[in-house]
Amino acid sequence: MTDIVTPLIEGSPEAGAQQARAALSRLRAEVAKVVVGQDAVVTGMVIALLARGHVLLEGVPGVAKTLLIRTLSAALDLDFKRVQFTPDLMPGDVTGSLIFDARSAEFQFREGPVFTNLLLADEINRTPPKTQASLLEVMEERQVSVEGSSRPLPDPFLVAATQNPIEYEGTYPLPEAQLDRFLLKLTVPLPTRDEELGVLRAHHNGFDPRKLREAGVQPVATAADLALGRAAVQRVAVADGVLAYIVDLCRATRVSPSLELGASPRGATALLAAAKAWAWLTGRDYVTPDDVKALARPTLRHRVRLRSEAELEGVTTDNVLESVLATVPTPR
Incomplete structure (x- = not known):
């Protein structure tokens, strides 16, 4: 974390x-x-x-x-x-x-x-x-x-x-x-x-x-x-754009060539809950895309599974999640 x-x-x-x-x-x-x-x-x-x-x-x-x-x-x-x-x-x-x-x-x-x-x-x-x-x-x-x-x-x-x-x-x-x-x-x-x-x-x-x-x-x-x-x-309020961003991140893990198992809908709800808690702890009553990014790795790293060939190449789940975060457009 x-x-x-x-x-x-x-x-x-x-x-x-x-x-x-x-x-x-x-x-x-x-x-x-x-x-x-x-x-x-x-x-x-x-x-x-x-x-x-x-x-x-x-x-x-x-x-x-x-x-x-x-x-x-x-x-x-x-x-x-x-x-x-x-x-x-x-x-x-x-x-x-x-x-x-x-x-x-x-x-x-x-x-x-x-x-x-x-x-x-x-x-x-x-x-x-x-x-x-x-x-x-x-x-x-x-x-x-x-x-x-x-x-x-x-x-x-x-x-x-x-x-x-x-x-x-x-x-x-x-x-x-x-x-x-x-x-x-x-x-x-x-x-x-x-x-x-x-x-x-x-x-x-x-x-x-x-x-x-x-x-x-x-x-x-x-x-x-x-x-x-x-x-x-x-x-804590969550804009529709941020909700869509969470969904897009989780769906991106399901089509990643390095993963044989992506995040489930439960993973999306978990990311939402964690982001809302973190937003409140930091003194805000709304969630930002940065809150979602901060919690994406600890929330999703155990919900995805690498393909065996990716493991042999030294790829980690955090590497894949970093790639997903870099490629999925961040809402403005």
């Missing part, structure tokens, strides 16, 4: 929305107290929360993906749970299951870790497809159905799934149908030299990633701020 670098701008005609934007704007500074150099990823997470979406985080081990989500939940004062996805993990270990209670002689539902606000699905591609699929209803319907009964999940609810981009041995790649459920795919980069020096200094001075409160992380926004922000995002 390196495309988004503009600082968040405060200001809104409505006092509630202005207060919510100001609170969410403080998140990056709060997370930066313990996670260095990941402002763009934090912004992407906020966009996903505002758009009621989910996020796929891709980065090599050791770039603080887990710490970032834990810190974000602490700064938002939201409940957080982590599931380590392994080959022997069962669907009931994620969603919950019925347990026989000998005292009442009845089956009782024991909630799984999905009953939270922020769920970290760590190394999601290390668990078999059956367990991966247990998240489909959770992500789309925000509920768990067991034995004919549906149990709603808390609101807000976001799945942040991680995967390693270089180690594929013993993994189960997510199918396209599940990848399409993620609003954004964010790459978590390695820190710069100066940022890495800052990390070492913090650890040398006694920083413990398991003790965020001692590191000074405090709640700066709440679920109420997110609710106000979501309501304001719904009111």
